[in-house]
Amino acid sequence: MSALDPREELAQRLGLEVAPVRFSSPDELRTRLAEHDYLSSDAISSVTFLADRLAKPVLVEGPAGTGKTALATAVAEALGARLIRLQCYEGLDETKALYEWNYRKQLLRIQAGRPEGSAEVWSELEEDIFAEEFLLTRPLLEAITATEPVVLLIDEVDRVELETEALLLEVLSEYQVSIPELGTMRARQIPMVFLTSNNTRELSEALKRRCLYLHVGYPDVERERDIIVSRVPGIATALAEQIAQVVRTLRLMDLKKAPSVSETLDWARTLVILGRDELGEELVAETLHILLKYQSDIEKATREILGRVS
Ligand SMILES: Nc1ncnc2c1ncn2[C@@H]1O[C@H](COP(=O)(O)OP(=O)(O)OP(=O)(O)O)[C@@H](O)[C@H]1O
Ligand SMILES: [Mg+2]
Known part of the structure; x- marks a missing residue:
């Protein structure tokens, strides 16, 4: 076989x-x-x-x-x-991961079905209320x-x-x-x-x-550029490339919290909203807080990166 x-x-x-x-x-x-x-x-x-x-x-x-x-x-x-x-x-x-019984609905069913309250009625009810319709998946x-x-x-x-x-x-x-x-x-x-x-x-x-x-680690510059282009409508490829380069440089620094892809995208969207199509030193400094979430990281990055952005 x-x-x-x-x-x-x-x-x-x-x-x-x-x-x-x-x-x-x-x-x-x-x-x-x-x-x-x-x-x-x-x-x-x-x-x-x-x-x-x-x-x-x-x-x-x-x-x-x-x-x-x-x-x-x-x-x-x-x-x-x-x-x-x-x-x-x-x-x-497991009540949140698998299932739980809908107690409220079961209670309503019990109330509706107990005019006499005889033993027979109870056993029937029990069978009834543990049926699939009372299950919350x-x-x-x-x-x-x-x-x-x-x-x-x-x-x-x-x-x-x-x-x-x-x-x-x-x-x-x-x-x-x-x-x-x-x-x-x-x-x-x-x-x-x-x-x-x-x-x-x-x-x-x-x-x-x-x-x-x-x-799943951080993407390389090329893939991050493509992610930006595909997720941020209206962005120029050249700007997306510059953004990906800066982000890569930041990730190589010893920061408390490296920027993630979601932060890259937030930054890219911010630049589009501001109507900018090129990154300059001033612009990076003004908008770095979108990418970095610690003041010490912002200060460090501002010192190290500004000379490198053309
Ligand atoms: N490879 C990719 N292609 C396209 N978009 C991506 C890619 N990677 C990340 N993104 C974008 O980054 C955003 C953040 O990704 P996601 O929420 O999946 O991260 P995560 O790894 O689940 O983070 P967390 O650990 O904080 O939950 C997504 O909304 C998506 O837009
Ligand atoms: Mg997640």
Whole structure:
């Protein structure tokens, strides 16, 4: 017997249909993401492509504002899929991640159905109120039971506690959720899954093992210039290039907080609004606070950079 493709193997093990291949090559993926204004590096396009082929989640890690969340959004757009987002935070539990019962609705149902209050009525009611219509689905359950194509984004997973991480792990390995009162809800499909992390704490080995790892760092000057051109309407390519160069210089300095891609874009938009099409020393000095968020960084950058902007 020939070895099964990993997607087929997983589908067979879980008793699901094999999902159609979503992208034919890393290049095709890159082109389709670019159509939605997301410009990938080689690493981004190849890991995302492989995630689909291997049916594995992608763990996207890297500094703030480098396009981790935007990657999942762009993949969803490119696939015409619904993006289901689980925003993680400290204290997130299964009632917010998986499901909870709609107590208010259950209560109303109980009140409507208790004219006599006999034992028989109660047992019937109990069966009634733990039915699917009283269930509030949260993002994980929603994603695995969706009938239409979805992309699941588990954003900032490093913020949850270890126990919650274990819960995620269970869902991501079995693609099923067991609800004591209802039984097991199985996935209809295996969605593409992205987990993002700012690396505020180490994630468990078990979670890492389950995922493909993708580090998203700052883009090089060329890609950042292209990101600016694609995200900031009306900007001249020459100005975008100058902006990308200055930002790169700033990132090489020893600053408290290096500018992220989102800050680059804010700066570019500011310059367009001001009607400027060239960067000069004065302009950089006047607008540096859009890029840098610490006064000590602004002072340091002002001292070091001004001589270099032509
Ligand atoms: N490769 C890229 N192509 C196009 N736009 C990008 C790219 N990378 C980043 N951006 C832009 O930068 C903005 C910030 O990206 P995003 O919010 O995805 O960052 P993040 O890595 O999730 O940050 P955080 O860790 O703070 O959540 C996005 O809105 C997007 O416009
Ligand atoms: Mg993000």
